Amino acid sequence: MxxxxxxxxxxxxxxxxxxxxxxxxxxxxxxxxxxxxxxxxxxxxxxxxxxxxxxxxxxxxxxxxxxxxxxxxxxxxxxxxxxxxxxxxAQHKPSGLLRINAPEIIAESHLNDLIGEFLNQYEDINVVIDLSDELVNIVEESYDLAIRIGKLKDSNLIAKKLMDTRLVTVASPSYLKRYGKPIKHSELNNHKCISYRYQPNPKVWSYTIANGKEVSIPVTPRVVCNNASLQLSISKMDAGIVRMPLFYCQQAIDNGELELIFDDYPSAEIGVYAVYPHKQFLATKVKVFIDFMANALAADY
The missing domain is CATH 1.10.10.10 (Winged helix-like DNA-binding domain superfamily/Winged helix DNA-binding domain)
Structure with missing residues (x-):
């Protein structure tokens, strides 16, 4: 040829x-x-x-x-x-530059504690981590993998689940004392809500009710932002109701800063995934990072 x-x-x-x-x-x-x-x-x-x-x-x-x-x-x-x-x-140690895209919420809740441990364990791997809550095209942006939360869109990416969590609705006790604790999802219409910018529609919160049916609740957000840390802070300052993954607000719930709402209803189960482009051979550096994260998160939850 x-x-x-x-x-x-x-x-x-x-x-x-x-x-x-x-x-x-x-x-x-x-x-x-x-x-x-x-x-x-x-x-x-x-x-x-x-x-x-x-x-x-x-x-x-x-x-x-x-x-x-x-x-x-x-x-x-x-x-x-x-x-x-x-x-x-089999004869080569994992090595090379590992390019990762992850949402800030994962960095704050997990990567801050785990990435140093990973680097100590794999001394021949160097890491570039870009934090962004906005979904990026990891192929066009040349990332080796990304970490995603929630329902995955259909794509040509390969996904490995790292852990399960729940999407919960919370507010501070002072807010609930002042404005009342909603019992039904439809009552959110009368409350100050703090919405996440990159959800499909910040003005609609979806819930699954007892019979498994999904209901869409229109809300009027007082705040829309693209950062979970800011959402959490605003809610803890008695300014509204927020919806976020349980792993991110668990500590605030445990210490009494936030209170669960709708805890009599089933919570939406969501996954945390590592996604990467389809390749015949998965780079060792990618494989060991995914395995490391899966093992670390499984030990925590």
Whole structure:
């Protein structure tokens, strides 16, 4: 089969430059000189007949064409690394850069305590963690995995459940004393609610009632925000009713700062998942992190 013998030349260099945005830093990562990196990039652009980088005396950035090429090259480089690693996987320690996307609520409740332990256990793994409650495309953004909470949308991602939790409705005792504790879900219409921005509709809270039927309750949020820590603080300051995963507000319930509402009704069960792109060979660094998190969370709940 015929082909272009130079097809992959410079690809690793380009991916490293795209991720460091520096010839000097790329040279350090690849153990080459900055002049070698610059030469490789010039040759790659000449072969491609397209400008991949914007260069100034102070900075480097990707062109639109460079960004699209990077997304494809990143996958090819990852697959090449996996192909090599798969030949002797049992003999290799987990290593490399692990790129993780996670919601802030998971960082505050779990990663703050666990990530250091993971790094101590796997000394050859380096980690980049981006915290965002907004769903991102982990393939386009080049993450190895993401942690997601709640019902997963249909996608081509592989999901592994890390733990189960419940979605609960809570408010401070002082708020409930002042405004009354709702007994029926429909009574939320008359209360000050604190909604999460990234739920499907911040003005509608869904519940499952005793017969298994799901009901949608319209609410008029006094606050809509994209941060669970802020939601929790506002609720503890007697400013409204909030709905969130039990693991995040359990301590506030235990110490009396918050009180469960609708505890006579079944609570919505939700999962916490690790999701990652479908690949024939799962990188060892990804596998050990998922297993580590699953074991740690299972021990807590």
């Amino acid at each position: 015929g082909g272009n013998s130079q097809l992959l030349d410079g690809m690793v260099v380009f991916v490293t430059v795209a991720e460091t945005l520096s010839f000097t830093k790329a040279a350090q990562v690849l153990s080459h000189s900055p002049s070698y990196i610059s030469k490789e990039m010039n040759q790659l652009e000449q072969r491609m007949a397209v400008q991949l980088l914007h260069r100034t005396t102070r900075s480097i950035s990707l062109t639109e064409e460079g960004h699209q090429y990077y997304l494809r090259c990143r996958q090819i480089v990852d697959d090449a690394n996996l192909a090599q690693a798969s030949l002797s996987r």
